[in-house]
Amino acid sequence: MDVDCIPFKETGYFSKLICDYLDRHEDLKPFFNRYPTLKNFAEQIQEKKANFPHGYRAVLVNALNKQYEGVAISEGTANHIAKLADDTTFTVVTGHQLNLFTGPLYFLYKIVSTINLARKLKEHYPKYHFVPMYWMATEDHDFDEINYFKLRGKKIQWNKKANGAVGRLSTEGLDQVFDTFAGEIGQFGKAETLKKLFQQAYLEHDTLTKATRFLANALFGEQGLVIVDGDDVQLKKLLVPYVKKDIFEQVPFAKVSESIAGLAKISSDYIIQVNPREINYFYLKDNVRERIVERNGKYHVINTYIDFSPEALKEELENHPERFSPNVVARPLYQEVILPNLCYIGGGGELAYWLELKSYFDALGVTYPMLMLRNSALVITEKQFQKVEKLGLKVSHLFLKQHSLINKRIRDISNIDIDFSPQKKLLEEQFKHLYELAEQTDKSFLGAVKAQEVKQKKGLDALEKRLLKAQKRKLKDHVVRLTELQNELFPNKSLQERQWNFSELYLEMGDNFISLLLETLDPFSEEFIVLKH
Template sequence: MEVDCIPFRETGYFSKLICDYLDQKKELIPFFNRFPNLDNFKDQLKEKAANYPVANRKILVNALNGQYVGFQVSDATAEKITLLEQKKTFTVVTGHQLNLFTGPLYFLYKIISTINLSEQLKSEYPEHDFVPIYWMATEDHDFDEINYFNFNGQKVQWNKDASGAVGSLSTEGLDSVMDTFASKIGNTDNANRLKSMFKSAYVEHSNLSDATRYLANELFGKYGLVIVDGDDAVLKQLLVPFAKKDIIGHEPFHKVSESIDALSTISSDYTIQVNPREINYFYLLNGIRERIVKKDDNFYVNNTEIEFSQSELLQELESYPERFSPNVIARPLYQEVILPNLCYIGGGGELAYWLELKSYFDSMDITFPMLLLRNSALLITEKELKKIEKLDLKVADLFLKQNSFINKKIREISNIDIDFSPQKKHLEEQFRNLYQLAEQTDKTFIGAVKAQEVKQKKGLDALEKRLLKAQKRKLKDHVVRMTDIQNELFPNKSLQERQLNFSTLYLEFGEQLIPNLIEHLQPLAHEFLIVKMS
């Protein structure tokens, strides 16, 4: 297995904000704590150690032990949970939705980045211990985002009427989804292992939260991955004082809004990922998860008849913290309150909204974690690599938009010169002389000269396009094979990791898939990886 890389900026798939962050643009420094490199973790360790209450460790470990009841816990995971009681132990966290059968391939990359960084930190700081954490987004309620995965270009979908937090959804009906999936993958040893995994996770567990925990534990338990469900009454007790500042004082609304305004002044190309609300909590009860809103002096739960006075709401929060579910703005703070965490690993969209949160964390006196862009990779099989080599393609060119990719390659392989740049340069030199002549004789002719130059340049452009089009027809077979391999590696003209499910690769590589990725993905590379699978 070989690994190459290209800068994220050159892929064309990452936002300006994220590329500028990776370049550590000085204007962005106020929006993050420390950039993730091994040396910077030294100060992050000190800051988090001073800021994380020792009492929280016991609460965390008790909650985790309760969450794992009924699951087979690997020795590595059991040891990591026990280590969390000790002051010298810290975490590295990633989070993800409860996508059916893990959803897109990058689910694996997130967790592998987290596992590998934990190992690197242990090598660099042997006096400490580091625990890789997968935070399950059990309280999300957008079922349509998670109820399918892609296999061979088709959706394998779970059709169900759903409301409320997805973690508590019954897995009833997933047996028929399993039958559909099983019919597509054959009966090889690898296919049968996939069927067994799907059945054990989704047919033999009663809710989506337990099913996802089982599956993630099955894939990564031997590496010591610890899975956290934030939908926990014991853990949410720690959130109560911060929830009060949000619901009553609107602290995050003001701070995050200021940060968004400040980011927007740096560049108009920065896309704001999420906007804060005056209250960043949902009310969670009996299959509903609806926003809490304030009208006049009372608080209401959207789309219900539930109503509280301020004193009643605060009493409800104290008595039943599990009924208060943080949104995308408040959840990161919750995570950092309950975990001795150093670093959050996420995709570009996630890091974009984390960059809005630093001043909010500062106002709450909670250490802001280091932000690491997860590994992204293009996995190329031997068969695909042979096609690329036979067509004499450069892997970096496959990232181009398809029309640009075709045009570039046609110019390279054509037996005639389709680049009219020399002719355009010669034309510009001729018109430079005409401009001088007009300047010396009659300046009113300058406009006419300019119009003629534009006209002739357009004529050359049109000839160039016609010639290129003719060559595309002549080299049609080559064009078809080029676009076929690009479409294979970039399905739906998107990154492979955003479309493929891990099952596609598991069918070929089986149980070696994850160990191979763990061996070759490099969390601190800060570049897009190209992995040639063997």
């Protein structure tokens, strides 16, 4: 297997905010704690150790043991759970929704990045223990985001009416999805292994939480992955003081709003991922997960008839903390309150909203974790790579937007020069003299000179586009082969990892695919990886 790398910011698929973060932009330093280098983990360990109550460890271990009841786990996972009781053990975490059959391919890249980070930290800091952890987003209620996966360009979907937290959903009806999936993958390759995996996960477990735990454990249990479900009464009890700060004092709303304003001052190109609410918790019960809002001195659960006085809500929180579910702003804090965590590994969008949260963590006295961009990869076959070479391209060129790629290639192979930049430059020089002449004679002519310059430049642009269009027709066969190849590797004009499901590659490679990822994905690389097989 050959491996090539492309710097993230050269791919065109990462925001300015994330590229600036990777460049350690000076203005962004107030928005994160430490940049995730091997050296910086030493200070992060000491800070978290000093700021994480020892008693929380026993609560965490008890909760995990209860969550894993009835699950066959590896020796590595069992050992990791036990070690979490020790003050020398820390976690590195990634989180993800409960997407059907893992959803997009990058789910695997997230978890492998996390496993490999834990391994590298153990090599560098041998006296400590590091546990790779996957946080299941069991309390999300966006069913439409997780009820499908794509295979060979087809959308395989679970058609079901759903309300409330997705983790609590019954798996009833997934037998129909299994039949569709089984029919699509047929009998070749590793099809039977995948069918068995889907069947065991979804048809032999009664909730989506249990199914997802089984699936992630089956894929990564041998690497010692620990899977945690935040929808847990023991763990929620630890969160109670912070929920009060949110609901009754609105600390997150004030602090995150300040951070958003601060990021906007740095660059108008920074995209704000999430906005805080005055109250960042849902009320979670049965098939209900609805926002809590304050109205006229009372607390109302929207889309219901449930109301609480301040005293009644505090009593409900103390007696039933499991009924309070954090939103996207509060969930990261919950994670860092209950885990001895050092680092969060996520995609660009996730890190963008984490960068809004540091002042909120500081205000509540919770150690802010290091933030690491997950690995990204493009898997390309040897045959596809040969096509790239025959077209006279590099794989990095395929990351260009399709019209830019075509235009670039047409210019490269055309036997005439379709770049009018020299003519435009000459035109600018000529008009420079006209501007000087107008200045010396009558300044009122400056506008007319400018208008003429714009008109002539537009004319050159129009000629350039017409010539390019003519060359595209002339070189149509080349354009077709180029676009077909790019469409194969970037389905729906998007990254492969966002469109494919892992089963597409597993059918060809089996367990070797996961082994390959474990061998090649380096969480410290800061580059987009191209895997040729």
